[in-house]
Amino acid sequence: MIYELPTLPYEVNDLAPVISKETIEYHYGKHEKTYIDNLNKLIEGTPFAQKTIEEIIKEAEGPLFNNASQAWNHIFYFFTFSPEGRRAPQGELAEAIDRQWGNFENFQKEFEQAGVSLFGSGWVWLSKDREGKLVISKENNAGSPLTKGLIPLLTFDVWEHAYYIDYRNRRAEHLHKLWEIVDWSVVESRYL
Numbered sequence: 001m002i003y004e005l006p007t008l009p010y011e012v013n014d015l016a017p018v019i020s021k022e023t024i025e026y027h028y029g030k031h032e033k034t035y036i037d038n039l040n041k042l043i044e045g046t047p048f049a050q051k052t053i054e055e056i057i058k059e060a061e062g063p064l065f066n067n068a069s070q071a072w073n074h075i076f077y078f079f080t081f082s083p084e085g086r087r088a089p090q091g092e093l094a095e096a097i098d099r100q101w102g103n104f105e106n107f108q109k110e111f112e113q114a115g116v117s118l119f120g121s122g123w124v125w126l127s128k129d130r131e132g133k134l135v136i137s138k139e140n141n142a143g144s145p146l147t148k149g150l151i152p153l154l155t156f157d158v159w160e161h162a163y164y165i166d167y168r169n170r171r172a173e174h175l176h177k178l179w180e181i182v183d184w185s186v187v188e189s190r191y192l
């Protein structure tokens, strides 16, 4: 199949000042488009052209893994945000977070710390394991919890291209501000 850049469910200036119009235009409009274009070129005429992107991520290595996984990660990341979403978890997911970390604030602190302490480029993730337990993990570069049998729920991008226009080198501030635009109704839909 041929992949296309999905249209975001909000306008390019809707997440400002947490994520500026300029960052969305570069990060989604240029970086993400390049990953998708590369993915299309790399699968053309190969058995991977018949597979789902999740299968490609689980089976491929090297440039194909990198481009497929980055394409998937960015769509997952940008579709978590909303200018008018629900800003805290509710129901079963909220209860699971409280069981695991005591309360929502402790979870947020640990998630931010995981992102701050990741060396180089990558992603910080909240996932659900096979037993339904929540787990925070760090992945370098294009890494994905899908390759470890986890079900991804939430991710923050800690590549410099995600924050350098708006926050310069202040990665911790970028991570802390992202909570203001997370729509927890989206995260919950991935959990249930």
Ligand code: MN
Pocket (backbone or CB within 6 Å): 027, 031, 074, 157, 159, 161, 162
């Ligand atoms: Mn990115």
